[in-house]
Amino acid sequence: MAKKYEQIADALRKDIRAGRLKPGDRLPAETALAEQFRTSVPTMRQALSVLQAEGLVEKVHGVANFVRKPRRLVQRSNDRHQWEKDRARGDETERRSTGATERDTGLAIDDLVFSAQYRRTEADEDLAEAFGVPQGTALLERVYRTRYREEGEPFSLVRSYLVYDVVAANADLLDETQEPWPGGTQNQLYTLGIELGEITERVTARPPTVEEAEELGITAGVAVLLLRKACRDINGSVVEVSDVTSPGDRTEMVFRTPLARW
Amino acid sequence: MAKKYEQIADALRKDIRAGRLKPGDRLPAETALAEQFRTSVPTMRQALSVLQAEGLVEKVHGVANFVRKPRRLVQRSNDRHQWEKDRARGDETERRSTGATERDTGLAIDDLVFSAQYRRTEADEDLAEAFGVPQGTALLERVYRTRYREEGEPFSLVRSYLVYDVVAANADLLDETQEPWPGGTQNQLYTLGIELGEITERVTARPPTVEEAEELGITAGVAVLLLRKACRDINGSVVEVSDVTSPGDRTEMVFRTPLARW
DNA sequence: GAGTGGTCTAGACCACTGT
DNA sequence: CAGTGGTCTAGACCACTCC
Incomplete structure (x- = not known):
């Protein structure tokens, strides 16, 4: 049995890699995302923190979560x-x-x-x-x-x-x-x-x-x-x-x- | 005003650096620690995760949290x-x-x-x-x-x-x-x-x-x-x-x- | 089976950002 | 001010380890 926050992270990761979510895109509010994935806000936040650790998502306090722009090597x-x-x-x-x-x-x-x-x-x-x-x-x-x-x-x-x-x-x-x-x-x-x-x-x-x-x-x-x-x-x-x-x-x-x- | 989980992490970090908690020591259960620091278990866990990220604490599922042994360079x-x-x-x-x-x-x-x-x-x-x-x-x-x-x-x-x-x-x-x-x-x-x-x-x-x-x-x-x-x-x-x-x-x-x- | 940490929930309240 | 993410709480239930 897979963990729910991993499943959600996987889904979002796939969206980003496939280009359905583009660099710089603003994600919906965490409450909206939680509803969309039929989960609670804390679990949604845990999923986002996984993507943050991977450098795919940037959290901006008071504003939103964003898809991170890949930065020049x-x-x-x-x-x-x-x-x-x-x-x-x-x-x-x-x-x-x-x-x-x-x-x-x-x-x-x-x-x-x-x-x-x-x-x-x-x-x-x-x-x-x-x-x-x-x-x-x-x-x-x-x-x-x-x-x-x-x-x-x-x-x-x-x-x-x-x-x-x-x-x-x-x-x-x-x-x-x-x-x-x-x-x-x-x-x-x-x-x-x-x-x-x-x-x-x-x-x-x-x-x-x-x-x-x-x-x-x-x-x-x-x-x-x-x-x-x-x-x-x-x-x-x-x-x-x-x-x-x-x-x-x-x-x-x-x-x-x-x-x-x- | 400082964040509670940071305060707790600071306190434990100080205990470890001062040698009051030695490498290999088993920490009390999270419920006990939460009570000791007069906080909730999730907040206690957040504090421990800070120390885990710093490499000071090792979490072992089903057993306990331990003070990490410094490992050979x-x-x-x-x-x-x-x-x-x-x-x-x-x-x-x-x-x-x-x-x-x-x-x-x-x-x-x-x-x-x-x-x-x-x-x-x-x-x-x-x-x-x-x-x-x-x-x-x-x-x-x-x-x-x-x-x-x-x-x-x-x-x-x-x-x-x-x-x-x-x-x-x-x-x-x-x-x-x-x-x-x-x-x-x-x-x-x-x-x-x-x-x-x-x-x-x-x-x-x-x-x-x-x-x-x-x-x-x-x-x-x-x-x-x-x-x-x-x-x-x-x-x-x-x-x-x-x-x-x-x-x-x-x-x-x-x-x-x-x-x-x- | 007893005791532990891990996951998930539901919700209150605070802090930050922009209008 | 409205809307957002961050912190904190209280507790149910699951997964793991060891006796």
């Missing part, structure tokens, strides 16, 4: 690191032409909206360990949000950290109004005489916090992908640490590993 | 690929000594339990595209489950695909009782004269299907990490495709990208 490849390094010493015209995010997404700069906020902070236990510096060391925290012009919420939230005293050697690097910086962080580091030698990225997934769900425009039940990137210079010191938070339902992270020949 | 690094390649031509004693999974997890073979099932299948649209072969091409599907001896459910579920006619050249490779194969897939390919040149891995996250939730011992609400690995030989042909499904709450995927010097 965002790719992020580790090829970007070498690509960015190769350009870091190029002239400004070349650096200004395209950034790593446009390269990943295949879009023009005009299709994307950036925002950046800088802030001085101190290393907590976690960051101190990542950098290999004492807890409390002054850091520059830079928060980046990137979104498609046509979509409401950002598709990634980046928190990047640098050791404050290191970047302070170039005052421009402390000024958030210089963003987006042509050539990205690797060019910024180049102005300090720093060359990157290796980048390590760690990926995990977990349910979003309520703040993340709101910022990224995902509903609870859709996971976030977390990427921690640690950049080492050619001497092996960690010079930048970034935490990238992405909505799991529309992000793909790509890593290419070339192998040495026999 | 599994790391999986792309360094394993070069490491495995370096050993693929080594003698059997060396290859038998340790496998890539033990290397990733830092455990002995005895701490891990493997299982493998082989099956002949045909390429669907997705796999045909990944391999660059016509749909319907015969493939060898190999399903691997790996778990800690001390834990119940596997921490990864791997589906690996090879082109059937290619591997059929070595009959041993069609025999699942040869698993675990010392030296792994790269040694298996070596017996066919195939050398890998590059590996591309794509990571995404999504809510688990009910089957995955059951197999991996995670509850709905905890995300799964999906990794698709495509191995190319030195001519650029895709020779192996693997789909790795991991519980997002205890898996960390590590990717190291060395950068060429200026």
Whole structure:
């Protein structure tokens, strides 16, 4: 015997997949749906919550339930690191032409909206360990949000950290109004005489916090992908640490590993 | 004004973090808890479902709610690929000594339990595209489950695909009782004269299907990490495709990208 | 069979959104 | 203000686990 809320979810899912319900469509009120499916409102709500967890339905408090618009997939490849390094010493015209995010997404700069906020902070236990510096060391925290012009919420939230005293050697690097910086962080580091030698990225997934769900425009039940990137210079010191938070339902992270020949 | 179910969840979360409720502890029955928190059973259940989504509480139908045991973190690094390649031509004693999974997890073979099932299948649209072969091409599907001896459910579920006619050249490779194969897939390919040149891995996250939730011992609400690995030989042909499904709450995927010097 | 969590119901009342 | 979804309640009945 099947569960009633699963049956209802199945029926609605089929309607969505078959195109009888189109992305953006407003569903009837829950009371009306409950009547239509000859069930109670709580059971109807349970069915809708299943579809919400699958990312097919979006609930908007006080308004209605909607069929979710499929959102553009965002790719992020580790090829970007070498690509960015190769350009870091190029002239400004070349650096200004395209950034790593446009390269990943295949879009023009005009299709994307950036925002950046800088802030001085101190290393907590976690960051101190990542950098290999004492807890409390002054850091520059830079928060980046990137979104498609046509979509409401950002598709990634980046928190990047640098050791404050290191970047302070170039005052421009402390000024958030210089963003987006042509050539990205690797060019910024180049102005300090720093060359990157290796980048390590760690990926995990977990349910979003309520703040993340709101910022990224995902509903609870859709996971976030977390990427921690640690950049080492050619001497092996960690010079930048970034935490990238992405909505799991529309992000793909790509890593290419070339192998040495026999 | 805060929501009652959030307040209750906060209180229980605090009890767990403070150690007043220990991992493995059985919680009182929901009726008893509801009484204790002066609320109704449905509200109590909603509070528990919040903690379940966070991975702090495990619900066991017909038995009780339990404080979840934190589970061992599994790391999986792309360094394993070069490491495995370096050993693929080594003698059997060396290859038998340790496998890539033990290397990733830092455990002995005895701490891990493997299982493998082989099956002949045909390429669907997705796999045909990944391999660059016509749909319907015969493939060898190999399903691997790996778990800690001390834990119940596997921490990864791997589906690996090879082109059937290619591997059929070595009959041993069609025999699942040869698993675990010392030296792994790269040694298996070596017996066919195939050398890998590059590996591309794509990571995404999504809510688990009910089957995955059951197999991996995670509850709905905890995300799964999906990794698709495509191995190319030195001519650029895709020779192996693997789909790795991991519980997002205890898996960390590590990717190291060395950068060429200026 | 006893005890547990899971499903389903019916309805009151609150919070949010738009007009 | 009207209409919507969100929270909370009280209780019946079913499904599962273990003794």
